[in-house]
Amino acid sequence: MYKMIAIDLDGTLLTDELAVTKDTATAIRKAAELGVVVTIATGRMYPSAQHIALELGLEAPMITYQGAVIRSATSEEVLRERMVSYEIAQKCIHLAAEKQMHIQVYQDNVLYSAVDNEQVKAYSKEVGIGYTVEPDLLGLAKKGFTKLLFIDEPEALAPVQEELQTVLGDAACIEKSKKRYLEVTHPDANKGSALAFLAEELGIDRSEVIGIGDNFNDMDLVKAAGFGVAMGNAVDELKEIADYTSLSNNEEGVLHVLNKFILEPRASAVEASKK
Known part of the structure; x- marks a missing residue:
């Protein structure tokens, strides 16, 4: 049983x-x-x-x-x-900026986005949770994040996932949760x-x-x-x-x-x- x-x-x-x-x-x-x-x-x-x-x-x-x-x-x-370290969060935020890709972060059960765009609006509506716009994500990262989430088309996420796995290795868990979602969490x-x-x-x-x-x-x-x-x-x-x-x-x-x-x-x- x-x-x-x-x-x-x-x-x-x-x-x-x-x-x-x-x-x-x-x-x-x-x-x-x-x-x-x-x-x-x-x-x-x-x-x-x-x-x-x-x-x-x-x-x-x-x-x-x-x-x-x-x-x-x-x-x-x-x-x-299990929290994501500042070093890992920093690399993810910099990579998102470099690729001009949306990234949102989670801290103390609050969803943060650097900008108020269509990606975070759609996500917020889907899960039924509000969000807070905070341009300084790196400042927030010093307290640690529960999770970071990249949102983009599958063909754009694929090379980002590969790059993150190469750069971060076993220091983070990097997984696709949906076709347009790439999530980064603590390795455990x-x-x-x-x-x-x-x-x-x-x-x-x-x-x-x-x-x-x-x-x-x-x-x-x-x-x-x-x-x-x-x-x-x-x-x-x-x-x-x-x-x-x-x-x-x-x-x-x-x-x-x-x-x-x-x-x-x-x-x-x-x-x-x-x-």
């Missing part, structure tokens, strides 16, 4: 309309009532994930900012936090290491954990889980390493996983115990 399931948000739990279907929400609540730890594992900032978790009634610590922050939706306690801030940490904290063995996602930033999550699931709409690279491929996010792929691997096995066990 699986005791924990960690679910990505965009492209996984959320439909393309950025909604959780009614049946999926019901199944999540039912799994939680049965004692299963249901948690969110997202690249989104904490306040954005918190809003969704509260709607679903989730109380387990959440993995946010790609694994940089683990914190419950209902508690002030931070179980783990990925969904896989966060999931392993959280499971250990909760006394749950890796073999009892399901991890489900759809994109490159979910690779570590799927590998760290005892049973890794790729959505039907996932990138091919994730499907190749997953133990199972579900339906797409618009076909209630998370609901399918909850029913097949958590709710139905428990119902069968109850029936068997009555015989």
